[in-house]
Amino acid sequence: MLFVLRLIARNAFRQKLRVALTIFGLTVAIASFGMLRTIIDAWYAGSDATSSARMITRSAVSLTFPLPLNYAGRLRGVDGVASVSWGSWFGGVYQTERNFFPQFAVSGETFLGMYPEYVIPPEQLKAFLRDRTGAVIGRKTADTYGFKVGDQVPLRGTIYPGTWTFTVRAIYDGATDKIDTSQFFFHWDYLNETIRRSFPRRADLVGIYFVQLDDPDRAAEVANSIDALFRNSLAETLTETEKAFQLGFVAMTEAILIAIEAVSFVVILIIMAVMANTIAMTARERIAEYATLKAIGFSEGFVARLITGESLAVALAGGLAGIALTFPLADLFVSKVGTLFPVFNVSRQTIAMQLAATIVVGLVAAALPAWRAGRVKIVDGLRHVG
Numbered sequence: 001m002l003f004v005l006r007l008i009a010r011n012a013f014r015q016k017l018r019v020a021l022t023i024f025g026l027t028v029a030i031a032s033f034g035m036l037r038t039i040i041d042a043w044y045a046g047s048d049a050t051s052s053a054r055m056i057t058r059s060a061v062s063l064t065f066p067l068p069l070n071y072a073g074r075l076r077g078v079d080g081v082a083s084v085s086w087g088s089w090f091g092g093v094y095q096t097e098r099n100f101f102p103q104f105a106v107s108g109e110t111f112l113g114m115y116p117e118y119v120i121p122p123e124q125l126k127a128f129l130r131d132r133t134g135a136v137i138g139r140k141t142a143d144t145y146g147f148k149v150g151d152q153v154p155l156r157g158t159i160y161p162g163t164w165t166f167t168v169r170a171i172y173d174g175a176t177d178k179i180d181t182s183q184f185f186f187h188w189d190y191l192n193e194t195i196r197r198s199f200p201r202r203a204d205l206v207g208i209y210f211v212q213l214d215d216p217d218r219a220a221e222v223a224n225s226i227d228a229l230f231r232n233s234l235a236e237t238l239t240e241t242e243k244a245f246q247l248g249f250v251a252m253t254e255a256i257l258i259a260i261e262a263v264s265f266v267v268i269l270i271i272m273a274v275m276a277n278t279i280a281m282t283a284r285e286r287i288a289e290y291a292t293l294k295a296i297g298f299s300e301g302f303v304a305r306l307i308t309g310e311s312l313a314v315a316l317a318g319g320l321a322g323i324a325l326t327f328p329l330a331d332l333f334v335s336k337v338g339t340l341f342p343v344f345n346v347s348r349q350t351i352a353m354q355l356a357a358t359i360v361v362g363l364v365a366a367a368l369p370a371w372r373a374g375r376v377k378i379v380d381g382l383r384h385v386g
Helices: 002-012 016-048 071-076 108-114 122-130 139-145 188-198 216-229 242-251 254-285 287-295 300-337 348-375 378-383
Strands: 054-059 081-089 103-106 134-138 152-156 163-174 184-187 208-213 237-241
Touching: 016 242, 016 254, 016 300, 016 348, 054 216, 054 242, 071 081, 071 208, 071 216, 081 108, 081 188, 103 108, 103 188, 108 122, 108 184, 108 208, 122 134, 122 163, 134 139, 139 163, 184 188, 208 216, 216 237, 237 242, 242 254, 254 300, 254 348, 300 348
Parallel strands: 103 184, 134 163
Antiparallel strands: 054 208, 054 237, 081 103, 081 208, 134 184, 152 163
């Protein structure tokens, strides 16, 4: 066995320049494949981190249409509803248009009580709840902009005019690495009170309601009950699971996702063709050697396995390098895009797909050359000039 491995290693890396270029191409291809798959995962990160025990109630017309605040009491009365909270998208600008991070006005205590995955130190949570102009920000946003507890953060309103200044009272971390830590939360009551003074007709309106369920298995039943409650009213509702709500945003860019996914597999097909050409050239140059091996007693299967082993050795050298390269590339990508992708992690599934793609490339590239070399006649092989 040791002899075979040594033979594979020597043969695989005999043509140093050709093999080096092939390994370089494999490294780039596998790293690119991993990055594209990670981008797709990042797009779905919001839906993957949702809870089956939470639902979202919004306007049946569009998210841009608000709902009355008095719906909260009626929602609490629906059978199967454990608690209700609400929030509104703020959409402010910090310093320049390029500094984007999600901002929501929420009903403080009830909202954070529904999201235990947002981990906040108890003393910071108390400080936020006591401060009318306080804010809770995610760790990623805090690190990106250098925010610390106690800092003042001015936001220029785009939906709600004026400059709004908030005090950072808490910084939350995610319970897992799939939790979005780029968000900015502040008190909905503060927003509503301010709007009531300046634009009374826009007061007491919320963007969406967050509904906590007693039993996640009753989600469909509760959703139908809620929507039936407000049917034929001036503000009809659409209630869906939190996951379905998040996937609705993903669906808006579905064509882009399909294109990225297609490109990720095209990259693998291209490098597979390059790898197959390399192995075919190598096998063709060594026909006489394979014929000699068969002449001294080695079987056709041994020759085929030898070529397959060489192909896998080259593929794994490039593939493992590509997998290793994916991590610094992901870190560099995140540093450049800021909070555009709140969750951007190279998952175990992506690594497994990269490794699987590497092995498939190695096996497919070796299939035809191994078959041909195994079937070559000894006399023809010994006459062959590579």
